[in-house]
Amino acid sequence: xxxxxxxxxxxxxxxxxxxxxxxxxxxxxxxxxxxxxxxxxxxxxxxxxxxxxxxxxxxxxxxxxxxxxxxxxxxxxxxxxxxxxxxxxxxxxxxxxxxxxxxxxxxxxxxxxxxxxxxxxxxxxxxxxxxxxxxxxxxxxxxxxxxxxxxxxxxxxxxxxxxxxxxxxxxxxxxxxxxxxxxxxxxxxxxxxxxxxxxxxxxxxxxxxxxxxxxxxxxxxxxxxxxxxxxxxxxxxxxxxxxxxxxxxxxxxxxxxxxxxxxxxxxxxxxxxxxxxxxxxxxxxxxxxxxxxxxxxxxxxxxxxxxxxxxxxxxxxxxxxxxxxxxxxxxxxxxxxxxxxxxxxxxxxxxxxxxxxxxxxxxxxxxxxxxxxxxxxxxxxxxxxxxxxxxxxxxxxxxxxxxxxxxxxxxxxx
Amino acid sequence: xxxxxxxxxxxxxxxxxxxxxxxxxxxxxxxxxxxxxxxxxxxxxxxxxxxxxxxxxxxxxxxxxxxxxxxxxxxxxxxxxxxxxxxxxxxxxxxxxxxxxxxxxxxxxxxxxxxxxxxxxxxxxxxxxxxxxxxxxxxxxxxxxxxxxxxxxxxxxxxxxxxxxxxxxxxxxxxxxxxxxxxxxxxxxxxxxxxxxxxxxxxxxxxxxxxxxxxxxxxxxxxxxxxxxxxxxxxxxxxxxxxxxxxxxxxxxxxxxxxxxxxxxxxxxxxxxxxxxxxxxxxxxxxxxxxxxxxxxxxxxxxxxxxxxxxxxxxxxxxxxxxxxxxxxxxxxxxxxxxxxxxxxxxxxxxxxxxxxxxxxxxxxxxxxxxxxxx
Numbered sequence: 069x070x071x072x073x074x075x076x077x078x079x080x081x082x083x084x085x086x087x088x089x090x091x092x093x094x095x096x097x098x099x100x101x102x103x104x105x106x107x108x109x110x111x112x113x114x115x116x117x118x119x120x121x122x123x124x125x126x127x128x129x130x131x132x133x134x135x136x137x138x139x140x141x142x143x144x145x146x147x148x149x150x151x152x153x154x155x156x157x158x159x160x161x162x163x164x165x166x167x168x169x170x171x172x173x174x175x176x177x178x179x180x181x182x183x184x185x186x187x188x189x190x191x192x193x194x195x196x197x198x199x200x201x202x203x204x205x206x207x208x209x210x211x212x213x214x215x216x217x218x219x220x221x222x223x224x225x226x227x228x229x230x231x232x233x234x235x236x237x238x239x240x241x242x243x244x245x246x247x248x249x250x251x252x253x254x255x256x257x258x259x260x261x262x263x264x265x266x267x268x269x270x271x272x273x274x275x276x277x278x279x280x281x282x283x284x285x286x287x288x289x290x291x292x293x294x295x296x297x298x299x300x301x302x303x304x305x306x307x308x309x310x311x312x313x314x315x316x317x318x319x320x321x322x323x324x325x326x327x328x329x330x331x332x333x334x335x336x337x338x339x340x341x342x343x344x345x346x347x348x349x350x351x352x353x354x355x356x357x358x359x360x361x362x363x364x365x366x367x368x369x370x371x372x373x374x375x376x377x378x379x380x381x382x383x384x385x386x387x388x389x390x391x392x393x394x395x396x397x398x399x400x401x402x403x404x405x406x407x408x409x410x411x412x413x414x415x416x417x418x419x420x421x422x423x424x425x426x427x428x429x430x431x432x433x434x435x436x437x438x439x440x441x442x443x444x445x446x447x448x449x450x451x452x453x454x455x456x457x458x459x460x461x462x463x464x465x466x467x468x469x470x471x472x473x474x475x476x477x478x479x480x481x482x
Numbered sequence: 483x484x485x486x487x488x489x490x491x492x493x494x495x496x497x498x499x500x501x502x503x504x505x506x507x508x509x510x511x512x513x514x515x516x517x518x519x520x521x522x523x524x525x526x527x528x529x530x531x532x533x534x535x536x537x538x539x540x541x542x543x544x545x546x547x548x549x550x551x552x553x554x555x556x557x558x559x560x561x562x563x564x565x566x567x568x569x570x571x572x573x574x575x576x577x578x579x580x581x582x583x584x585x586x587x588x589x590x591x592x593x594x595x596x597x598x599x600x601x602x603x604x605x606x607x608x609x610x611x612x613x614x615x616x617x618x619x620x621x622x623x624x625x626x627x628x629x630x631x632x633x634x635x636x637x638x639x640x641x642x643x644x645x646x647x648x649x650x651x652x653x654x655x656x657x658x659x660x661x662x663x664x665x666x667x668x669x670x671x672x673x674x675x676x677x678x679x680x681x682x683x684x685x686x687x688x689x690x691x692x693x694x695x696x697x698x699x700x701x702x703x704x705x706x707x708x709x710x711x712x713x714x715x716x717x718x719x720x721x722x723x724x725x726x727x728x729x730x731x732x733x734x735x736x737x738x739x740x741x742x743x744x745x746x747x748x749x750x751x752x753x754x755x756x757x758x759x760x761x762x763x764x765x766x767x768x769x770x771x772x773x774x775x776x777x778x779x780x781x782x783x784x785x786x787x788x789x790x791x792x793x794x795x796x797x798x799x800x801x802x803x804x805x806x807x808x809x810x811x812x813x814x815x816x817x818x819x820x821x822x823x824x825x826x827x828x829x830x831x832x833x834x835x836x837x838x839x840x841x842x843x844x845x846x847x848x849x850x851x852x853x854x855x856x857x
Contacts, residue, residue: 069551069777071483337851351848354841361844364851365796369767372774375485382483393763452759453752460735460758462749 071375073152077382080149084131084156091125092160093118100159116200116242119163123197133171133195140179140187141195148382166239170194170201173317174247178266180316181304190245190266202243202269204234204291205314209479211236212450214249215258215311216469216477219293221250221265228252228265228303230273230296236444240276240289243269247317248298249310254475261474262310267298283436329398332405333367335430336360339409350412359408366397389458396451399441406435485773487555494548495555501532502563508822514566515681515825520640526567526599535573536597539581544594550714550780554721554772561722562729564829566682568602568637570722570836574715575636576603579645583661583699583707592643592663606632606646606664606688607708613842614712616656616705621690623648623662627670628690636836638686639675641666646690647708650701657702662695670694680832682825712837713790717775720790720797723833724772727765727797730804730826734758734811741813754811761804768793768800788854791847798834798843805830 073081096118099110110118126132127141135150136142145153154161164171175194179187193199210217219232230250240246246269253261269276273296278286305313340360343350350356374394377387409431410417420432442448456462469477487495505528513519529535538553539545546552553573560569577596580588580603595601609632612618621630628648635644644664651658664671670693678685699707735758738749748754775793778786805827809816816823834840 069485069487069773069780071485071777073483077483337855341852341855351852354845357848358841358844361791361795361847362799364847365771365792365799366767368774368792369770369796372485372770373766375483376770376773379483379485390766393766397763397767449752449756452756455759455762456749456755460731460762462735462738462755462758463747465750465752465755466746 074382077148077152080145081152081156084153087129087131088156088158088160091129093122093163096163097159100162115163116166119166120197122160122163123167127192127196132197133175136175136179136191136195140175141192148378151378151381166200166242167194167197169203169238170199173203174201174245174266177247177264177304177313177317181264181313183301186266186301194245199244200239200242201245201247201266202237202240203317204237204240204246204248205317206236207233208235212447214314215262216474217249217251217262219248219250220254221252221263221298223252223300224297226300228298228300230265230267230293230298232293234291234293235279235288237276237289237291238287240269240291241278245269246291247304249314251474252307252310255473256308257471258469258474258477259311260308262314263307264304264310264313265298266302266304267296271296271298273297282439283433285437329370329394330402331363331367331370331398332402332434333363336363336405336409339431340412343412345412356412363401363405366401370394370397389454392446392451392454395441395445396448396455399438399448402434402441403438406431406438410435485777487551487776491551491555494552495559497532498534498556498559499562501528502559502565506563506565508564508825511564511566511682511822511825517681520684521568521637522566525565526602529565529567529569530597530599533597535569535599536593538573539577539593539597543589544597546597550718551776553718554776554779557718557721558725561725561829561833564682564726564825568604568640568683570715570719571604571637571641572596572602574718575605575711576643576645578714579605579661579698579707579711580663582710583703588663588696588698595642601642602637602640604635604637604641604644605711606635606638606644608632608634613838614708616659617654619647619649619659621646621648623650623660623695626695627692628662628664628695629692631687631689633687634676634678634685635688637684638688639673639684641686644688645698646688646695647704648695650704656705659704659708660701661698661704661707663698664690664693664695668694678832680828682829683832709787713786714779715837716790716794716843717772717779717786719833719837720768720772720775720793723797723801723830724765724769726826726829726833727761727768727801727804730801730808730823730830731758731761731765733823733826734761734804734808737812748811757807757811761807764796764800764803768796771796788847788850791843791850794837794843795840795847798840801826801830802834 096110123132130143133141134143134145134153135147138144175191178190194201205214207217207219219234221228221230246267248265248267249262251261252263273294275292277290279288279290280286337360340350340356345353377391381387420429457464505525510522514522533546534556536545537548537556538550541547577593580592592601596603607614609618609620621628621632628646643666646662646664647659648662649658650660670691672689674687676685676687738754738758739747741748771793775789778789809823809827812821812823815821
């Protein structure tokens with residue numbers, strides 16, 4: 069048992085470290101280090117532009133999408149080398165946020181299901197950040213039950229005509245391409261009538277509208293489709309095979325085990341170490357210590373769970389559904405920590421003005437943003453189902469709509 | 483990175499699991515549970531023959547000289563099987579105290595006997611209610627004899643010797659505390675069995691009346707040794723707790739697959755499924771914290787105090803959580819004497835206290851994290 073690299077891993081790390089030291093945009097290092105809890109903002113620069121520049125540089129040096137084959141813009145690196153790269157990239161990895169959906173989900177789907185021509189045309193530009201991709205799966209009435217989606221694609225000659233609405237699309241407003249799942253046959257059970265496409269987000273009839281979120285910010289979009297034409301050559305997989313194709317996308321989402329999830333624990337520890345309560349520092353209060361310790365062991369448990377996954381990866385094992393626990397644990401923990409930090413401030417805990425707020429208002433922000441952590445990318449409940457069914461082997465829930473044609477499924481309560 | 487046990491260590495775990503599933507089925511645990519025997523003597527002998535009792539004891543003192551990682555994998559299996567033997571008291575507490583502080587002669591005297599299953603040892607630390615603290619120690623050591631009362635002492639009624647923390651000064655500092663070895667068969671100690679919630683492991687009270695005692699380590703250094711022993715035992719016990727948590731989770735999962743209600747397996751209901759998923763999450767987080775503890779223990783790393791506290795807290799919470807919800811998944815059957823659920827529930831809640839309570843370790847973790855942050 070050790071934390072050491074193998075000789076090959078150590079060599080790879082040294083090369084990566086040297087390249088990063090010579091090429092990283094150091095002018096942003098301090099600002100990126102400060103932006104914690106997944107919230108990245110650069111005061112005087114556009115995040116996407118700075119990200120694109122870094123991604124391009126990486127692509128030129130052979131460090132973009134490095135686990136992808138070379139002919140598609142990658143490096144042909146092993147999964148463990150990808151993890152090592154992420155560790156070395158450190159804070160600059162935050163700049164890759166606009167490309168993560170493309171790299172993690174859309175690209176692998178095109179790679180698995182696209183034609184050779186499509187792969188050579190689209191993947192290198194996705195890898196280099198020149199073209200950004202988004203994922204168009206969720207709909208207003210198809211969230212956890214994504215196979216219940218309504219957006220229609222109808223065949224007209226060699227083309228498909230799409231009408232409908234998608235929601236919660238990160239980055240749709242700056243994306244060039246989108247991975248779209250649509251219903252091509254409403255007369256068969258819901259999983260069987262779906263087909264996967266990709267499309268140019270500048271196509272006529274595509275309208276992107278930002279969503280004003282519960283926390284007051286705008287990070288996601290609604291995307292409306294009105295008679296949008298998609299050539300049949302942009303279909304991925306067979307007609308009616310969209311559900312299987314989408315599983316490739318979702319499986320790849322879980323591969324990204326190297327990604328560090330924010331837990332809020334270091335921020336909370338620092339906060340409690342400095343906050344004066346009536347009887348002294350918060351961290352000297354037994355009740356505070358007990359809460360803090362319980363969160364700290366969850367955070368360390370997550371950290372060492374990821375180390376175990378990395379070790380398995382290093383031995384060539386594939387990561388599985390057990391990696392679902394990261395978001396499940398950290399999402400709720402962020403919310404609980406934010407609530408408790410504000411509780412310690414008493415009545416003033418609700419204030420968000422710059423003169424009043426403690427710790428730069430990070431806990432107030434965390435409180436308002438944390439509900440989304442427990443919903444996006446699989447709700448807590450869906451993640452528990454995944455663990456129960458795919459790790460523990462429990463039976464799936466009984467599905468009343470399983471063999472019912474999609475257009476016969478009730479859409480409202482009785 | 484290879485943050486995992488080696489193939490040889492995993493093989494040893496498999497061997498231990500196989501051995502315990504044959505020699506320590508629930509039926510054997512119930513012999514002790516039902517008061518028919520104070521501990522499973524045949525199992526104890528078998529563990530010695532397998533070399534498990536001395537796995538971390540150096541060869542020169544009669545052990546296998548393997549190491550603490552090997553002891554961790556065995557501990558996990560002992561917890562999983564609820565082995566009704568004085569393993570933790572003898573191996574994690576007494577043997578570790580002697581390994582840390584013992585003279586060569588003391589090591590020669592006791593360690594080979596421990597490895598051979600010929601001596602049961604324990605640590606007599608607590609004196610009634612409260613957590614480990616030098617201030618709580620009132621038993622006195624004067625002129626080579628001990629006086630006072632210790633309780634609870636794990637496996638005290640079946641122990642042959644005890645490592646005893648006693649007061650040798652009155653300055654109000656940690657250096658007032660020293661350790662002694664007492665041969666419990668030599669007279670001067672009245673041993674009384676105490677009843678406790680875990681019927682598969684005994685607790686006792688020791689009353690020392692001019693009991694002969696031999697110093698273990700230097701006078702005034704007892705508390706520092708106790709702290710080290712507790713950290714090591716915290717990691718090893720955490721492995722037992724994780725083993726128990728995993729077994730409780732499996733029992734719940736198996737029952738949820740088997741039990742039909744409302745015309746379907748209860749494991750298909752999300753209310754049950756989610757309860758089991760949450761048990762898996764706590765058991766997994768605990769296991770990962772334990773692995774870090776095992777690494778720190780086996781390398782004697784400076785991180786051990788923090789890693790031990792984290793493993794202890796996480797494993798305590800996980801075992802309690804899994805044992806409690808295992809009964810819930812079983813419904814009424816889980817509350818019968820006949821089903822094994824209560825044995826895990828009893829063990830989970832007794833193990834949560836044996837080395838000091840959860841709040842004690844939470845407090846310790848925060849102190850240790852602060853120390854690290856300040857450094």
